[in-house]
Amino acid sequence: MGRKLLLEKAHVEGIRHFDVYRREGGYKAVEKALKTMTPDQVTEEVKKSGLRGRGGAGFPAGMKWSFLAKPEGVPRHLVCNADESEPGTFKDRYLMEFIPHLLIEGLVVASYALGSNDTYIYIRGEYAWIVDILEQAIEEAKANNFLGDNILGSGFNCRIHVQRGAGAYICGEETALLESLEGKRGNPRIKPPFPAVKGLWDRPTVVNNVETLAAVVPIINNGGEDYASIGVGKSTGTKLISACGNINNPGVYEIDMTISVEEFIFSDEYCGGIANGKRLKACIPGGSSVPILPANLLLKTAKGETRMMNYESLADGGFATGSMMGSGGFIILDEDQCVVRHTLTLARFYRHESCGQCSPCREGTGWMEKILNNIEYGKGKMSDIDLLWEIQRKIEGNTICPLGDAAAWPVAAAIRHFRDEFEWHVLNPEESQKRNYGLAHYADPVHVPVG
Amino acid sequence: MIKFSEQTLKEAERLIARYPEGKEKSALIPLLHLAQDEFGGWLSPEAMDYVAGLLKLEPIEVYEVATFYSMYNLRPVGRYVFEVCQTGPCMLRGSDNIIDYIKKRLSINVGETTEDGLFTLKTVECLGACGYAPMMQLGQHYREHLTPERVDQIIEECRVNAAKNN
Numbered sequence: 014m015g016r017k018l019l020l021e022k023a024h025v026e027g028i029r030h031f032d033v034y035r036r037e038g039g040y041k042a043v044e045k046a047l048k049t050m051t052p053d054q055v056t057e058e059v060k061k062s063g064l065r066g067r068g069g070a071g072f073p074a075g076m077k078w079s080f081l082a083k084p085e086g087v088p089r090h091l092v093c094n095a096d097e098s099e100p101g102t103f104k105d106r107y108l109m110e111f112i113p114h115l116l117i118e119g120l121v122v123a124s125y126a127l128g129s130n131d132t133y134i135y136i137r138g139e140y141a142w143i144v145d146i147l148e149q150a151i152e153e154a155k156a157n158n159f160l161g162d163n164i165l166g167s168g169f170n171c172r173i174h175v176q177r178g179a180g181a182y183i184c185g186e187e188t189a190l191l192e193s194l195e196g197k198r199g200n201p202r203i204k205p206p207f208p209a210v211k212g213l214w215d216r217p218t219v220v221n222n223v224e225t226l227a228a229v230v231p232i233i234n235n236g237g238e239d240y241a242s243i244g245v246g247k248s249t250g251t252k253l254i255s256a257c258g259n260i261n262n263p264g265v266y267e268i269d270m271t272i273s274v275e276e277f278i279f280s281d282e283y284c285g286g287i288a289n290g291k292r293l294k295a296c297i298p299g300g301s302s303v304p305i306l307p308a309n310l311l312l313k314t315a316k317g318e319t320r321m322m323n324y325e326s327l328a329d330g331g332f333a334t335g336s337m338m339g340s341g342g343f344i345i346l347d348e349d350q351c352v353v354r355h356t357l358t359l360a361r362f363y364r365h366e367s368c369g370q371c372s373p374c375r376e377g378t379g380w381m382e383k384i385l386n387n388i389e390y391g392k393g394k395m396s397d398i399d400l401l402w403e404i405q406r407k408i409e410g411n412t413i414c415p416l417g418d419a420a421a422w423p424v425a426a427a428i429r430h431f432r433d434e435f436e437w438h439v440l441n442p443e444e445s446q447k448r449n450y451g452l453a454h455y456a457d458p459v460h461v462p463v464g
Numbered sequence: 465m466i467k468f469s470e471q472t473l474k475e476a477e478r479l480i481a482r483y484p485e486g487k488e489k490s491a492l493i494p495l496l497h498l499a500q501d502e503f504g505g506w507l508s509p510e511a512m513d514y515v516a517g518l519l520k521l522e523p524i525e526v527y528e529v530a531t532f533y534s535m536y537n538l539r540p541v542g543r544y545v546f547e548v549c550q551t552g553p554c555m556l557r558g559s560d561n562i563i564d565y566i567k568k569r570l571s572i573n574v575g576e577t578t579e580d581g582l583f584t585l586k587t588v589e590c591l592g593a594c595g596y597a598p599m600m601q602l603g604q605h606y607r608e609h610l611t612p613e614r615v616d617q618i619i620e621e622c623r624v625n626a627a628k629n630n
């Protein structure tokens with residue numbers, strides 16, 4: 014079992030409350046940072062840790078912090094991205110629900126490093142009950158002088174505010190999030206300028222994911238080097254994975270990034286294997302936006318190496334034969350699942366969530382859904398498959414924000430790896446309404462259930 | 465003229481005070497949540513105009529925002545709104561069957577409200593509960609690991625609640 018840095022204490026009775034959290038060693042990172050370190054030293058430590066943003070893009074957190082503009086007399090802000098709306102992803106919710114003080118502690122330390130006196134948590138509107146949990150944690154921290162004015166006599170003031178969204182995946186994109194936080198529609202901004210220069214209310218702003226900010230706590234407590242010693246290569250520290258789909262133990266797992274995909278899926282410590290004794294067909298390993306992989310390419314790379322649960326290994330082979338770590342949303346499809354139908358639900362999702370600003374995304378997501386709908390319901394033509402491919406290609410790279418790419422990639426990967434399943438739907442319009450295509454040649458060659 | 469209760473008005477003021485001077489518009493989305501909760505589960509033009517007044521905004525600035533976000537209901541809804549997730553991960557765990565079951569049980573289609581005004585059925589996209597699928601949102605909370613039996617229980621629970629709080 015690997016080391017746990019974030020969830021180790023998540024199930025200690027009463028850990029949601031300040032007293033228990035404190036007794037278990039909580040808020041030591043705040044003491045250490047505010048009493049013994051300068052803001053720049055905190056940033057240095059985060060740089061040393063190699064921590065990469067956990068929201069999906071994997072950008073080094075310490076580097077992002079050091080880009081923050083610091084003009085005289087202009088307030089700066091830290092904004093925590095708790096919008097968590099990428100299908101397959103539910104790790105931030107878990108962390109906030111079970112161990113809210115860890116996030117609050119991370120926010121205080123990060124706010125200190127960045128000089129943010131007013132820090133905002135932007136949380137998806139549907140997580141309404143978590144807002145109450147966070148606000149209670151904030152009140153408790155304030156009552157104990159780990160938040161508020163002159164924290165621990167350091168002279169540093171920090172307030173944390175929880176802002177609810179109202180249902181819009183696009184508000185997870187950082188500039189759309191800032192628009193929403195300003196009380197507007199969530200239309201992404203054209204970059205540059207980047208938030209580090211012009212963010213919330215045109216002030217310098219850092220946006221980080223919940224998990225990224227929580228990870229700052231163990232980094233300050235144990236040092237950046239200790240954090241960097243866990244994991245492998247540029248995949249340092251631990252990563253939360255939310256596992257779902259057709260597995261025995263769906264849930265949130267903290268892994269160190271040295272385990273294999275095979276171990277993660279089949280070991281009882283994690284997913285516990287495929288549900289109902291079925292066989293593994295395919296997996297989307299990093300949230301709905303990343304490429305789907307058939308079982309044979311999932312467990313081993315195209316070069317025949319064991320695929321590992323880390324940034325580099327999941328991306329091995331590029332889009333031709335690899336995928337991405339993304340947001341850590343791990344979705345498993347068993348042998349009975351239909352890739353066309355699954356892709357259709359994702360296309361519908363992106364059509365629904367497109368903000369409509371750029372025509373390739375607004376129109377393209379609509380067309381992709383329509384065509385996939387036709388194929389799924391036995392009304393597709395062979396040429397539709399090529400048309401789908403063309404549309405996704407025209408969206409990718411031609412939009413203001415990466416939602417366009419995120420909508421294109423799942424469709425592209427489904428056609429790339431499962432083209433025969435699309436063709437089977439077209440050629441067998443009636444049969445495809447009654448049964449699914451099944452496993453075909455993408456089967457996982459290893460794990461054949463007995464009996 | 466509609467207006468917030470004393471208590472809601474206080475909450476609105478607390479929310480507005482979280483932003484720097486001149487940036488009160490930031491409170492718009494939270495205030496629309498308050499308005500929807502207080503004024504019968506949806507945002508009528510009157511409710512939106514009221515919020516505009518509180519924040520000294522043009523009504524159009526409020527409409528623009530209210531129409532963007534999927535949690536705001538711009539038409540009346542039933543007392544209990546079943547928002548069932550239909551995205552990939554939930555589909556893999558049988559959300560299609562749950563949606564069909566609710567349709568049959570309540571004799572309504574997606575987007576409709578039962579004649580007695582008690583239930584509305586909506587389909588929604590991923591709510592961040594994929595590991596606990598199939599699921600729905602009901603008010604401020606999630607109902608997870610849905611089965612037909614669970615759905616029956618929830619419907620019954622709502623009916624009992626409605627009878628109690630009439």
Ligand SMILES: Cc1cc2nc3c(=O)[nH]c(=O)nc-3n(C[C@H](O)[C@H](O)[C@H](O)COP(=O)(O)O)c2cc1C
Nearest residue numbers: 066067068094096097098185186187221222225415
């Ligand atoms: C369409 C879209 C949706 C996104 N949703 C989220 C989200 O829900 N949570 C999140 O942390 N990042 C999300 N991101 C990434 C953010 O834009 C941003 O990169 C991230 O919050 C930065 O934090 P990190 O560096 O700590 O990962 C999304 C990006 C895009 C393009």
Ligand code: SF4
Nearest residue numbers: 368370371374412414
């Ligand atoms: S790519 Fe799509 S979501 Fe992003 S700005 Fe353009 S239309 Fe909006």
Ligand code: FES
Nearest residue numbers: 549554591593594
């Ligand atoms: S897909 Fe239904 S909650 Fe995520």
